[in-house]
Amino acid sequence: MTGMDAILHGGLQGYLVVALLLFFLGLATVLLRRTLLMQFMGVELMLNAANVALLAFARFRGGDAQAMVFYLFIIAVAACEAAVGLALIIGLYRHRDTTDSDRAASLKQ
Amino acid sequence: MFITFALITLLGALGMLLQKNVVVAGLCMVAAFFGVAGLFVLLANPVAAALQIIVYTGAIMVLVLFVIMMLNSHQEEEAQASHPVQRWLSLALLAVLALGGVKLVMGSAGLKALAEKGSTMPQAMTLEKVGTALFADHLLGFEVAGLVLLAAMIGAVALTKRNL
Numbered sequence: 001m002t003g004m005d006a007i008l009h010g011g012l013q014g015y016l017v018v019a020l021l022l023f024f025l026g027l028a029t030v031l032l033r034r035t036l037l038m039q040f041m042g043v044e045l046m047l048n049a050a051n052v053a054l055l056a057f058a059r060f061r062g063g064d065a066q067a068m069v070f071y072l073f074i075i076a077v078a079a080c081e082a083a084v085g086l087a088l089i090i091g092l093y094r095h096r097d098t099t100d101s102d103r104a105a106s107l108k109q
Numbered sequence: 110m111f112i113t114f115a116l117i118t119l120l121g122a123l124g125m126l127l128q129k130n131v132v133v134a135g136l137c138m139v140a141a142f143f144g145v146a147g148l149f150v151l152l153a154n155p156v157a158a159a160l161q162i163i164v165y166t167g168a169i170m171v172l173v174l175f176v177i178m179m180l181n182s183h184q185e186e187e188a189q190a191s192h193p194v195q196r197w198l199s200l201a202l203l204a205v206l207a208l209g210g211v212k213l214v215m216g217s218a219g220l221k222a223l224a225e226k227g228s229t230m231p232q233a234m235t236l237e238k239v240g241t242a243l244f245a246d247h248l249l250g251f252e253v254a255g256l257v258l259l260a261a262m263i264g265a266v267a268l269t270k271r272n273l
Contacts, residue, residue: 010111010151012224016214018115018148022141024207025122031199035185037131037177041138044169045122048145051157059152060223063231065242069250071157072243075164076254080261082169086176087268093180094271100186 015056023049036089036099043085047078111151118144129185131177135170142166154234 022045029042051071058067093099121141128134142165149158177183214220243251 012220012227013214013217014111014115015148015152016220017211018118020210020214021119021207022122022145024203024210025119025126028200028203029122029126031203032126032196033185034188035131035182037173037180037182038125038134038185041125041135041173044165045125045138045141048142048165051161052145052148055149055152055154055157057223059154059231060227062227063153063234065234065238066246068154068157068234068239069243069247072160072239073250073254075160076258079164079169080257082172083261083265084268086172087265090176090180090269093182098186099180099182100189102189103186 012056012060016053019049019053019056022046022052034100034102036092036101036104039101040082040085040089044078044082047074047081050074111148114144114147114151116144117141118148131183131185132174135174135177139166139170142170153231156234156236156239 026042026045026049029045030039033039033042051074054067054071054074058064089099092104096104098104118141121137121139121144124137125134125141128137142161146158146161146166149155149161
């Protein structure tokens with residue numbers, strides 16, 4: 001399978017291209033949207049793109065179980081990041097009454 | 110099958126990027142996560158697909174939607190100052206990086222060789238295999254992950270609670 005065929009029928013390169021585009025869509029969300037919650041969701045999307053690439057490589061190396069262990073660790077870190085990140089957004093909203101990252105650019109009130 | 114799930118994933122992510130309403134954007138992201146779960150099934154990894162749905166679409170997205178509704182910020186606030194130059198510059202940079210990355214992936218001889226070598230479908234991942242690898246080789250990492258989750262839980266409570 002080469003070229004377009006890999007993209008259309010799920011060769012390794014097809015999965016990697018999907019992971020790459022997913023990562024850049026997440027990065028675009030972080031860079032272009034101003035709402036902190038949207039930026040947070042963009043970060044989650046980027047983490048997911050990394051997972052797709054990791055598990056695609058694992059499958060093409062013969063179903064490696066080590067990759068699943070790392071996938072579990074990534075998910076644990078993503079869950080921690082979700083809890084702490086959302087708590088920070090709530091704290092910011094309480095202090096400044098905004099979820100816009102431009103309005104929270106300085107540390108001083 | 111692959112192209113269907115890939116399109117669900119990418120269109121969900123694109124919908125999230127373009128959607129003005131934050132709740133609808135969150136639901137677009139759920140679609141993207143389901144697409145990723147479908148891709149994991151196609152990668153002979155039903156364990157990862159189940160975890161993806163339970164953790165991401167189940168736990169994390171419910172948390173995010175709760176916070177969106179609690180903060181009552183469904184629409185994006187008015188921009189304080191528009192930064193057209195920075196926005197277009199970042200968009201152009203992203204497009205160049207994405208195109209370069211795709212070109213790199215498609216042109217790589219090593220990836221092509223790896224794809225040829227692993228073209229036979231491996232046996233599906235089972236919980237048994239994952240558990241053996243996790244508890245035989247990565248027991249310390251497992252324990253540390255539990256500690257990190259506990260620390261995050263305590264931190265989240267400490268950050269949100271007004272007076273402990």
